[in-house]
Amino acid sequence: MSTHAVSAHVRKPGWFTVQVLNRSVAWLTRRGVSVWGSRVLAVRGRKSGEWRTTPVNLLTVDGRRYLVAPRGHVQWTRNMRAAGGGELHLGKHVEEFTATEVTDDDKPAILRAYLKRWKAEVGIFFDGVGPDSPDTELRRIAPDHPVFRITAAN
Structure with a gap:
């Protein structure tokens, strides 16, 4: 879990992102076409127990795989904390995984x-912080961006 208190910092995506980009990426990913590492994340709702899905970008760093929440503490991150894992879908391929939340101190490189x-x-969604920003800036924004290390269930 994060070393800092969970922030209410959430950035809502714009209309174009929701209606065009997310839908297009999800449509392609469901048909087996990964767009720059895209997957469809399925995680059980923490209250309903129903499967919830959203497109995500799967990141690999030093052989470990991560899911980063660019928009902050959103529903899928809350559900992931409660469920402890989920499924990644790429076409008909489904991978079950467990998830461990990364501490804020371990987030800058990711x-x-x-x-x-x-x-x-x-x-x-990163308040002007980019890949060339100093570690101090990455640490400053770390509490606002949940990161989960994922491990295949089998």
Whole structure:
């Protein structure tokens, strides 16, 4: 779990992101086409127990895989904390996994790698911090961006 109290900092995506980008990426990913590491995350709702899905970017750093929440403490991150894992879908391939939340102190290198790969897509959610920003800036924003290390269940 995060070493800092959970912030209420959440950035809502704009209309174009929700209606066009997310839907397009999810549509392609459901058909087996990964767009820059995209997957469809399925995680059980913490209250309903129903499966909830959202497109995510799967990041690999030093052989470990991570899910980063660029928009902050959103529903899928709350559900992930409660469920402790979920499924990643790419077409018909489904991978079950367990998730461990990364501490804020361990996030800078992961956030840097994430921004290096997807800044054009999600940079607006990082308050001007980019892949070339100093570690102090990455640590400053770390509490606002949950990161989960994922491990295949089998």
